[in-house]
Amino acid sequence: MNSNEKKVWDYLLLKKLPIDVLIEVQDHFMSQITDLQKKRNVVFESAFEEAKNIWKPEFKMIYNPSYSLDDISILNKKLIYNESVNTFKQSLLIGFVILLIIAIFSFIFTAEFFFYTFLLISVCIVLFPVIQLFVYRKKFKLIKKYDNYRLTFHQNFVNFSLVLLGGFVQFFMNIKAFSNVLYSSFHFLRIDLYDFISWPLYFALITINAYCFINQKKYLRQIGKVEPYLRYLKASS
């Protein structure tokens, strides 16, 4: 990175952009500055000031606690919104598909065999994000190492599956009862208060875990692009 690129990099860091986006915006800035220098025959500093002015509305810092407890730029807010909505839609879809598969299994299998398949599916749902977290622990540790920066948009929920483990212990302690309630309600053998609680609860558990898993996948995809730039960041630990 030459000195001019470093000036742009430092300026963009102040705007608290996630590093994966910052890399792209830095290239945009440099192309824009080079273009302005050619067109107006001005030095780097003047062209850089002009580029800053062009981007000014997007870098206006606002406070919106639903996105971040710190001040956040308008550009950042728009990107976070897009990414979160997209991941949430994917998680909901996964939740519905798994629930549909469980419903189909309840009609194919006996109550006992249904219990074992339900148990297997539930264990997989819980373990997939945890295993992924363990397998790529070196990559995920970078979040803590550089916790004074945001490396990608997707880093916020990657560890959430560990937080959920406590809740899942309670779920697994009552999994036989859960399985019976689901099996019975699929066969219209009973519809009572438990159905109204267990269905949404199970769906929420799948969706939240899917949300963590997708965020982990996206984080791993993006962190590969960020890693070569980590040498320009100061590690906090």
Place this chain on the structure above:
Amino acid sequence: MYGYQMTQRAKELTDGELEMTEGALYPLLHKLENDGIITSETQEVNGRNRKYYLLTQKGKKQQAAQEAEMKTYLFNLNTIFNI
């Protein structure tokens, strides 16, 4: 094409009539990428990583469909104004 190139190309093709703001461009590109309309690849140019965006098959189909829709719309509009 990469982000900055898109803004310049749009400006050039429309004689400066269409100016894409940078802040609108990147959220849109990221949304289209998430929707599978475009895909991206990173290449090193002048020692910097540059992200290029490309249309996927789904994107190409959507582009063709929207182009046809827009042409029909403009044709109808033209017909109405020429009555």
